[in-house]
Amino acid sequence: MKNKENHPKDAFVGAFDLHSNAIFRYCLYRIGDREKALDMSQDTFMKAWKFISLGGSVENMKAFLYKIATNLIIDEYRRRKSPESLDNLLEEKGFEPSIDEYEHMINRLDAEQALAMLSQIPEPYKQALGMRFVEDLSLKEISEITGESENTIAVRIHRGLAKLVKIFKHQND
Amino acid sequence: MTNEQFENKILSQIFQKARGVTLTISEKIKIHNRIDQYIEENPLSYSTLQKTKQKYKVVSPFYTRLSFSMKLVPAFFVALLFLSGTSFAAQNTLPGDFLYPVKIRLNENAQTLFSFGAKNIALTEAVHANTRLMEIEKLSVQKKLNPETLEVAKISFNTEALNVKKNIDELKASGDIESADEVGSDFESSLKTHHTLLKALSQKDEEQDLKIATTSTGTTTQKINANVSENILTNITDAVDVHLKNTTATREITEKEIVSSSLNTQPDALKVTADIALKKVQSKINEAEKSINSNESVDETIKADANLKLRQAKEILIEGQLKLSSNSNGEAFTLFKSAQRKAEEAKLMIKSKDEIKTVAPAFLKIYKEEDKVEEASKASIENSSTTPLNNSNTGTKINVDIEVPPTTTIISTTTSSIETF
Incomplete structure (x- = not known):
């Protein structure tokens, strides 16, 4: 039986459990492709962890995750043609x-x-x-x-x- | 209904349904595993680890991930602090208070350290998770909740709740499913009470903060006071809801396992199991009664509703006893566990009386609505029918912030957040 551990990984995993659905949904309706949205969601959390592991300071995890996801979406838009105006x-x-x-x-x-x-x-x-x-x-x-x-x-x-x-x-x- | 009202209705339904899109369980597990692997491949350096702890305002030079003997140091330090009164003074602090780090890093660490046995450790972790939620509720009532303090408390709650889940899983894996069920059942009752209270507090904040402002450009707007408190409470309420659903699902599976494993042993093992559950629920009802009657400062409305819940517990108990007498031992066991949860909820209402008092009507209304939903869901499962997707009877009101020319418009929608695994 493990005693309580206070490693930031636990806190980050907690943040994943809390925000993963929201980040995925955000990517999905911005991109319109489920597989791509899954990859982007994963990349968002990996980039967030990378930032933290290199000593970066995160004041607001939710906003931070959305910012990363937004940047990934912008990169994706640049790779595509812009959608026609409807x-x-x-x-x-x-x-x-x-x-x-x-x-x-x-x-x-x-x-x-x-x-x-x-x-x-x-x-x-x-x-x-x-x-x-x-x-x-x-x-x-x-x-x-x-x-x-x-x-x-x-x-x-x-x-x-x-x-x-x-x-x-x-x-x- | 005017055209505008109807359009508002369409919009609220679209958003409500859109929130139902989530990761599937397998997708979530897959991503979770990849992230786990990535974290293993990219660990924190020691200096980053120290800095990260400081970011969360943790002052704990005595806690390290070294040997067990080193982990005893915080406990001894707590003993020293206790003698000077610091640890004792820290016990009732809230996030943002100076001694709060002493409470969570030293006092609570010591409590876990001195909990012996898997079940006691699980119960201690559950108490800590509960404490996080009570702290948030207290701060909300005192209007002291801000994004930073909530972020710390929320991550801590999530960590504690995940620890409870891990401990319950480990109890089951070790074969002690009765203890797993007991811990899970009590934790479920407390999460349900907190979920209802947080929802009620969220509604109260939202109603108080809606106001009209005039912008500097002279355009009249209807502006939401970007109610940080309301949105924060919505987020923590959603987090509690996720853990509540998980805990409920695990508990249901565990109870079925207890019944089936009893059936597979001796012929009267299930009766023995049901008898034990009967004794526990009788004891829980007595505890709840004592709690309600011995507390004179409880608001009469809250007392009345706690008593109502207790009556429900007793009714279910009687139903269980009838099943027991007709040898339907499995059903009797399930009913006794249900009665036990109701009694625990009654007890918890008294414990959170100060916070519930500030939002009593909303709290009790939501509780009753959720009970109805629970009953309807059970009846639906029994009748093998599906419930309609668009249940417009639940949720939190949100208001739209729009900038318009002279005629101002409020779009008021009813939505609910759906987060599923």
């Missing part, structure tokens, strides 16, 4: 389902589909929206992670919400 796909159509029909559609939606819908929103709204409403980060935390002002984040959230509603209606027309 604005031209979001034109209003003639038929508008009723509220009851929308209710039915939302009930059929599963978790993966909901996240996929989010991933269709153009950047940088997608990042702001996901961090605020899926990961429950405050404006202050998002601002710290992204380096943008809280006002900018607030505007992106507002515009992102409008786009998400359009995407939902468009997909269910």
